Amino acid sequence: MDKTTQSTESICESQPKWSWIQGGIAAPQGFRAAGVKAGVKYPNKYDVALVYSEAPAQAAGVFTRNKVKAHPLLLTKKHLENGVAQAMVANSGNANACVGKPGDEAAWAMAVKTAEVLGIAAEDVLVASTGVIGAELPVERVTKGIGAASLEISKKISPEEALQNSHQAALAIMTTDTVVKEAACELLTENGKVRLGAMAKGSGMIHPNMGTMLGFITTDATIPAPDLQELLSEAVEESFNMVTVDGDTSTNDMVLVLANGKSGITLNSGEWAEFRRMFLAVCKKLAQDIARDGEGATKFLEVQAFGAATVEDARKIAKSICGSSLVKTALYGEDANWGRILAAAGYSGAEFDPDQVEIYLGHVLVAKEGQGVNFSEEEAKEVLIKKDVTIKLLLQEGQAQATAWGCDLTHDYVTINGDYRT
Amino acid sequence: MDKTTQSTESICESQPKWSWIQGGIAAPQGFRAAGVKAGVKYPNKYDVALVYSEAPAQAAGVFTRNKVKAHPLLLTKKHLENGVAQAMVANSGNANACVGKPGDEAAWAMAVKTAEVLGIAAEDVLVASTGVIGAELPVERVTKGIGAASLEISKKISPEEALQNSHQAALAIMTTDTVVKEAACELLTENGKVRLGAMAKGSGMIHPNMGTMLGFITTDATIPAPDLQELLSEAVEESFNMVTVDGDTSTNDMVLVLANGKSGITLNSGEWAEFRRMFLAVCKKLAQDIARDGEGATKFLEVQAFGAATVEDARKIAKSICGSSLVKTALYGEDANWGRILAAAGYSGAEFDPDQVEIYLGHVLVAKEGQGVNFSEEEAKEVLIKKDVTIKLLLQEGQAQATAWGCDLTHDYVTINGDYRT
Incomplete structure (x- = not known):
């Protein structure tokens, strides 16, 4: 071969x-x-x-x-x-x-x-x-x-x-x-x-x-x-x-x-x-x-990290956002809480400059240069009420990218896992 | 001074x-x-x-x-x-x-x-x-x-x-x-x-x-x-x-x-x-x-890791268990699911031999040499229905120890964070 x-x-x-x-x-x-x-x-x-x-x-x-x-x-x-x-x-x-x-x-x-x-x-x-x-x-x-x-x-x-x-x-x-x-x-x-x-x-x-x-x-x-x-x-x-x-x-x-x-x-x-x-x-x-099909999930989340310095950084950021309990509950609540997204990127362990980051919910730009922009809550809501939601970050650090997948954190997750064994 | x-x-x-x-x-x-x-x-x-x-x-x-x-x-x-x-x-x-x-x-x-x-x-x-x-x-x-x-x-x-x-x-x-x-x-x-x-x-x-x-x-x-x-x-x-x-x-x-x-x-x-x-x-x-006072918490969790090779290992294990969504939901469900505890220790990144571990829920020994023992589900339930629950691990690797604190993961956590910003 x-x-x-x-x-x-x-x-x-x-x-x-x-x-x-x-x-x-x-x-x-x-x-x-x-x-x-x-x-x-x-x-x-x-x-x-x-x-x-x-x-x-x-x-x-x-x-x-x-x-x-x-x-x-x-x-x-x-x-x-x-x-x-x-x-x-x-x-x-x-x-x-x-x-x-x-x-x-x-x-x-x-x-x-x-x-x-x-x-x-x-x-x-x-x-x-x-x-x-x-x-x-x-x-x-x-x-x-x-x-x-x-x-x-x-x-x-x-x-x-x-x-x-x-x-x-x-x-x-x-x-x-x-x-x-x-x-x-x-x-x-x-x-x-x-x-x-x-x-x-x-x-x-x-x-x-x-x-x-x-x-x-x-x-x-x-x-x-x-x-x-x-x-x-x-x-x-x-x-x-x-x-x-x-x-x-x-x-x-x-x-x-x-x-x-x-x-x-x-x-x-x-x-x-x-x-x-x-x-x-x-x-x-x-x-x-x-x-x-995540336990109790009502929504599917795709997080795309673009423009990272290394693939490793892009993966860390995408996974950290997908894994954040606060991002996951905000997704469940259909809340355009981009601050939680940026915070999860911030503690991912990846190297990046928060003041350079652009964040999109679907096609809606919600944050730029590390701070919120005046976006339409209605447009954001249209993105968030769908079953499939994409979050995109542009990091402006390099060419590397990665995508991670997850789901929302719901009442049903708690119900399922509060009583699995017995 | x-x-x-x-x-x-x-x-x-x-x-x-x-x-x-x-x-x-x-x-x-x-x-x-x-x-x-x-x-x-x-x-x-x-x-x-x-x-x-x-x-x-x-x-x-x-x-x-x-x-x-x-x-x-x-x-x-x-x-x-x-x-x-x-x-x-x-x-x-x-x-x-x-x-x-x-x-x-x-x-x-x-x-x-x-x-x-x-x-x-x-x-x-x-x-x-x-x-x-x-x-x-x-x-x-x-x-x-x-x-x-x-x-x-x-x-x-x-x-x-x-x-x-x-x-x-x-x-x-x-x-x-x-x-x-x-x-x-x-x-x-x-x-x-x-x-x-x-x-x-x-x-x-x-x-x-x-x-x-x-x-x-x-x-x-x-x-x-x-x-x-x-x-x-x-x-x-x-x-x-x-x-x-x-x-x-x-x-x-x-x-x-x-x-x-x-x-x-x-x-x-x-x-x-x-x-x-x-x-x-x-x-x-x-x-x-x-x-x-963790968001939505109904129970307080203390995890004690004893007998680790280093304090760093003990801390990793105690924190990993406290942070596991599956341990936290099991605690909420008052389920003596020690397998989730051992699994959370296993992915903590700490060095230890799983086949040496003893796990206690309160005073009740639930696992030994990395496997379950025949414990009384009733006794375990008595520990788990309390508001304060202690999990103890004996690792038999050394003298180091650490304690971490957390709480259960509940429906209310999801409710609180599903609608915080709006």
């Missing part, structure tokens, strides 16, 4: 040759998925997801930076060491975190059961869990669920049923999510089509410090594991790591990607650039889906 | 010879205070506070680390350069921040007016403001208020009236505060009494990154400005900087201290140690008052 030296940012400037298609995690050739109700979450909810690749796939992952790491995460990291995997299994309703040895055993049992029913090696199974921390995983229910899911996967099914199975897998990784998050797309190469499939979950305990949620991505392109790892790590920086819902970094976050080469296509230099763009677009879409 | 080499921590181990007394900011000799209703905040609320020292006082201050700094803050920093001041003036209802040149002029006008009515130099006036950012200060109302306050101060009044005046000054710096925050105490030395007086405000936009609120402290002890600055900076680290309400660092935070020497007493080595302890106790009390 011949990689370009273009950054993902600059790639995004050119015209795409890829397109969104129907489907989810099993859209690429040679992948199958299923979701079942195993009784982990609560009765009659999908809670065990299985993704299977017909051939051993090149694999890569990124993981939470939290010091406290869930048991399946540790196992999955180990299983990724050789860059090869053939299945991903996940449960919701229980994080399998902070329960000691039984937790390690439960994660291993999930891998063993998956291997057994699919006829592959346990070391080629990647395991993920999400849900409440500190409660022992009901292993028998989960392994029974894995058995049921493997039956679904081995059935001869129609394309419609395949779509439904993917969808159920995406349902099975949800916790407080209210919306299914999946995506699929396709790139035309000179030798035919390659596809990407993806699903994610995330609603609370979301903060830009790695992983930030569960994400699963598949492709039938031929990509060696090191390239896959680099692709994923880069894309995560600009997508999942730019989302914040509540500033809490989870113990379980991970994003995994499998490339099984079933399309038979190795991308040339130009195609690889296109593929990277497509990959980043999928990651950004899922990241935005997560922000939009 | 002969300073001991004891740390403030170790000083706190010995028996105090000082005591709390009635009163507030004007409790020390030679200080007078007043609060008036100047029409800045809203009709019939106290909003301009004036504190006057009969003699020029040694002065020190600490200030917000936010890049965006309010206009009065910049002026006050300048006026502190020579370590001398004679008056402190503050208004609530308007932060006088981010309004450009008129903001600098307004802060200067407050200093000039104060100097004029008190017959002192404008350079000896320290100015503070708190309230909404980005709106121009109604200077005429404020200066008229300063005139009215100076009349109060020049009156011959009874001790009861003096107490009331102090109280009104403390009222006049409140914004969304629901409780007046003031304190006074007294130390018996071999040459007589020295006193401390203090008042503070803070409820939202509170986060441990310097100042974090407005605080004013007075003493009639004789203390040179450099010692006063060191005393203040040290005490702030362990008190105001260990409070978080919502993670938002304000543009206006400052803590000021004046020492006018009116007691005629210079402290000897042992007395200085006692005085430092008293000073720290006052700062901690006001810091806790602020956490307890």
